Amino acid sequence: xxxxxxxxxxxxxxxxxxxxxxxxxxxxxxxxxxxxxxxxxxxxxxxxxxxxxxxxxxxxxxxxxxxxxxxxxxxxxxxxxxxxxxxxxxxxxxxxxxxxxxxxxxxxxxxxxxxxxxxxxxxxxxxxxxxxxxxxxxxxxxxxxxxxxxxxxxxxxxxxxxxxxxxxxxxxxxxxxxxxxxxxxxxxxxxxxxxxxxxxxxxxxxxxxxxxxxxxxxxxxxxxxxxxxxxxxxxxxxxxxxxxxxxxxxxxxxxxxxxxxxxxxxxxxxxxxxxxxxxxxxxxxxxxxxxxxxxxxxxxxxxxxxxxxxxxxxxxxxxxxxxxxxxxxxxxxxxxxxxxxxxxxxxxxxxxxxxxxxxxxxxxxxxxxxxxxxxxxxxxxxxxxxxxxxxxxxxxxxxxxxxxxxxxxxxxxxxxxxxxxxxxxxxxxxxxxxxxxxxxxxxxxxxxxxxxxxxxxxxxxxxxxxxxxxxxxxxxxxxxxxxxxxxxxxxxxxxxxxxxxxxxxxxxxxxxxxxxxxxxxxxxxxxxxxxxxxxxxxxxxxxxxxxxxxxxxxxxxxxxxxxxxxxxxxxxxxxxxxxxxxxxxxxxxxxxxxxxxxxxxxxxxxxxxxxxxxxxxxxxxxxxxxxxxxxxxxxxxxxxxxxxxxxxxxxxxxxxxxxxxxxxxxxxxxxxxxxxxxxxxxxxxxxxxxxxxxxxxxxxxxxxxxxxxxxxxxxxxxxxxxxxxxxxxxxxxxxxxxxxxxxxxxxxxxxxxxxx
Numbered sequence: 001x002x003x004x005x006x007x008x009x010x011x012x013x014x015x016x017x018x019x020x021x022x023x024x025x026x027x028x029x030x031x032x033x034x035x036x037x038x039x040x041x042x043x044x045x046x047x048x049x050x051x052x053x054x055x056x057x058x059x060x061x062x063x064x065x066x067x068x069x070x071x072x073x074x075x076x077x078x079x080x081x082x083x084x085x086x087x088x089x090x091x092x093x094x095x096x097x098x099x100x101x102x103x104x105x106x107x108x109x110x111x112x113x114x115x116x117x118x119x120x121x122x123x124x125x126x127x128x129x130x131x132x133x134x135x136x137x138x139x140x141x142x143x144x145x146x147x148x149x150x151x152x153x154x155x156x157x158x159x160x161x162x163x164x165x166x167x168x169x170x171x172x173x174x175x176x177x178x179x180x181x182x183x184x185x186x187x188x189x190x191x192x193x194x195x196x197x198x199x200x201x202x203x204x205x206x207x208x209x210x211x212x213x214x215x216x217x218x219x220x221x222x223x224x225x226x227x228x229x230x231x232x233x234x235x236x237x238x239x240x241x242x243x244x245x246x247x248x249x250x251x252x253x254x255x256x257x258x259x260x261x262x263x264x265x266x267x268x269x270x271x272x273x274x275x276x277x278x279x280x281x282x283x284x285x286x287x288x289x290x291x292x293x294x295x296x297x298x299x300x301x302x303x304x305x306x307x308x309x310x311x312x313x314x315x316x317x318x319x320x321x322x323x324x325x326x327x328x329x330x331x332x333x334x335x336x337x338x339x340x341x342x343x344x345x346x347x348x349x350x351x352x353x354x355x356x357x358x359x360x361x362x363x364x365x366x367x368x369x370x371x372x373x374x375x376x377x378x379x380x381x382x383x384x385x386x387x388x389x390x391x392x393x394x395x396x397x398x399x400x401x402x403x404x405x406x407x408x409x410x411x412x413x414x415x416x417x418x419x420x421x422x423x424x425x426x427x428x429x430x431x432x433x434x435x436x437x438x439x440x441x442x443x444x445x446x447x448x449x450x451x452x453x454x455x456x457x458x459x460x461x462x463x464x465x466x467x468x469x470x471x472x473x474x475x476x477x478x479x480x481x482x483x484x485x486x487x488x489x490x491x492x493x494x495x496x497x498x499x500x501x502x503x504x505x506x507x508x509x510x511x512x513x514x515x516x517x518x519x520x521x522x523x524x525x526x527x528x529x530x531x532x533x534x535x536x537x538x539x540x541x542x543x544x545x546x547x548x549x550x551x552x553x554x555x556x557x558x559x560x561x562x563x564x565x566x567x568x569x570x571x572x573x574x575x576x577x578x579x580x581x582x583x584x585x586x587x588x589x590x591x592x593x594x595x596x597x598x599x600x601x602x603x604x605x606x607x608x609x610x611x612x613x614x615x616x617x618x619x620x621x622x623x624x625x626x627x628x629x630x631x632x633x634x635x636x637x638x639x640x641x642x643x644x645x646x647x648x649x650x651x652x653x654x655x656x657x658x659x660x661x662x663x664x665x666x667x668x669x670x671x672x673x674x675x676x677x678x679x680x681x682x683x684x685x686x687x688x689x690x691x692x693x694x695x696x697x698x699x700x701x702x703x704x705x706x707x708x709x710x711x712x713x714x715x716x717x718x719x720x721x722x723x724x725x726x727x728x729x730x731x732x733x734x735x736x737x738x739x740x741x742x743x744x745x746x747x748x749x750x751x752x753x754x755x756x
Contacts, residue, residue: 004022006054007031008092011033015041015043016038017032017034017035017038017040017041018032018033019033025098027099028099028100029099030096030097032085032094033093033095034058034086034095036089040084040086041320042084042324043323045079045099046079046080046101047099048076048079048106049077050074050097052073052074053070053075053093054071054096055093055094056089056091057087057088057093058093060083060084062075063119065119065401066400078109079106080109080110082324111546111550118155118160121401121402122161122163122391122401123160123161124163124378124381124382124402124405125155126165126378127148127165128408128416129166130168130169131168132168132172132193132197133175133189134193135196135200135459135460136196136200137450137457137458137459137460138450138472138488139442139443139445139450139488141200141204141476142479142488143407143408143409144407144440145204145206145407146204146477147407147559148206148438149204150477150552150613151405151407151554151613152164157631157632158633159633163385165208165378165381166210166211166381167212167213167217168198168211168212168214168215170186170215171354171355171370173255173258173370174256175189175354176352176354186354190215191213199734200460200461200464203461203464203469203737204464205473209385210384210385212377212381217384220380223376223380224356224368224373224376224380225368226359227375227427228368228372229358232360234427234429236309238307239306240308240345242303242347243285243303244301244302244306245272245290245300245301246299246300246301247292247294247297247300248295248297249296250294254284254290255272255284256272256273257271257272257293258293258294259287259293259299260290260293261288261290261291263277263278263280263287264282264286265278265280265337270282272284272287273371275411280334280414281346281414283345305363306349306350306363306366307349307362307363308345308346309345309347309348310343310344311338311419312339312342312343312344318417319335321435326438327436327437328438328439330413334418335417335418338414338418347369348368349366349367350367350369351366352365356373371419372419372420379395382395382402398424398428399431402434403436404436405554406435406438408437408439409440409441410440410442413437421433438557440481441482441483441484441485442485443485443487444486444488445458446489461737462733465740466617467655467656469617470617470654471496471497471655472493473615475496476488477563478567479560482558493658494657494658497655497658498658504574505655506652506655508573508574509604509622509649509652512601512649513648513651514650515584516601516649517647519584520594520597523645523646523647524601524627524640524642524643524645524646525594525598526643527598528590528593528595529595534596534599537572538599538638541603541606542637544572545606545610545635545637547565548562548565548569548610549634552613559614569607572603573600573604576596577600580596584596599640601640601641602638602639602641604649605628608628608631609631609633609634610634610635612631621654622652622654624648626645626647627641627645627647627648628641628642670748671740671748674751675732678709679709691732706723707723717743717747718743720742
């Protein structure tokens, strides 16, 4: 017999509260006490554990959901469930706990879909707002934007209320530099490229539920000022005078795009304020060998008063935040590395006339630094989305049931994973934001970084079209930089398109359709007699379904793995077909052959469903060819195609060779040379005057001349293009892509013939 009595005198600190152990009863056990106003640390473990509340009152928070805790309450936690116990009363909350390991239960919990489910919580999935100083290239698209889109599609197929939010980060200093380059105002530059970015995302089949244009969004500036004032009111962000760098010739304040040097952390070449290589911030004055981007003179140091955050004081708060959601080791390691510094004073305002000034008048001529600004921008996006969907979501009152998911490149890790949680803690002390982070590394092009300035890039509008978008999405999913840098080459893309998607996927589907047409009159047969090989193949398809589900779930999300499994489904089926096809014409084995065909169709049906997050157009076309509606729910099992369904696979075209695809590549579309002729005529330019690579706005086109071009497009192709769209196009290829999307195929065919 064992008797153990609660004794507060033997309690010791553990998990943020006070604990003591009970020995000798065969499982782990102990007493716990949560003092008034205190909470246990959020943690995850592989043991099964239950609590019995003995005294006091509070609440349990389990994976974002809150439940009352009072005497007599018994709660069992499955392995890996995050749980927090908070004392909401004015006396000690006392509980008894028991815990034990069950390997089978832990394995089931690790692979179970319920644990990775968000339940009824609203899930806000953010892809990093792009800087509107240029359009999006494949390096951009492969990372946050494709990742967030596939994530949201999968979650919605599983019944989650999930939304994809982003926007244009208008107040970046890089917009000012682009404006100087383009001869525009920063506002004009931001508006122009913001529209181009939105259009490219459309071409990539990335629909957005909220796209916030920060310079023009209603209530944005006022909300940002209020957020910053909340941060200042915490008393932790104050005006401090520290050295800064200034251009020695013009006196211009130097930060971000206007200065470069050696990173104080890793020694790599970097710009001001953040190092893309190691992810660490710099304060500009700590750059090695700083060089001004304004003049050739060496920068000078001088004191400058700015709003400043002593980030080094928030180690514990950031560590606690990193234990709450999905935080990759790469990001947690960065946090640990940063907090080894003795001090890390981060200016959160900078001298500039482009941006939003703080409401506080302590310093003049400064704006809220755009990176801290973004932390508010996410909350504003949620509020704007709620206003359209009838939800009472307010940026000034974030809710604990919100689940936030961030997709971003590693060079933004400091801001998302360290700075923003700190600012949220200062602005909203009672809110513990539950955030998952998905980080990608750099995607290079032919071995070198994508570069707008060096024109080393493949732009989205250059390669995307209705017939190419699925191939691009598949290839980027397969090669995107998850955990390591990867490289894009056009030759590798075209090889995968020709040999894999066309040579294997489409060939198998067309051949399957031809066999169904020949032997079953184009109708899906019912399964007949099953052999051991048939059941083994069904089991393999089931394993593939489990694998792709695991690759797209929130805890193990990887498009690399998802694309690999999609390919595995096809490879398994092609191998199965080669083996079973030997009996197709053998008398006496018709029933077994019918089962083999039914299983091949089941594999195609499975592919149509699980390809939706990665290749939505292909998935819809494949479903239609199988006589099914477009898939909207994630499959829970491998199912046969309904017998009697009309199968239209034999002549279906899912992918086209790169040269034949409808991508608006400059120089390959007949619309481009035709538009070039129209523009030259409107501007009265010589026939050899180069106009293809410049925006029409840069050609000094008047509104009357723009209307002339607009009329020619409408008259000859029956396409209505607004003057704003016409003048806003980055070049004639982009305008041609817009025209081609809206024109009837017959009109384009006639134009092709006329141009040739």
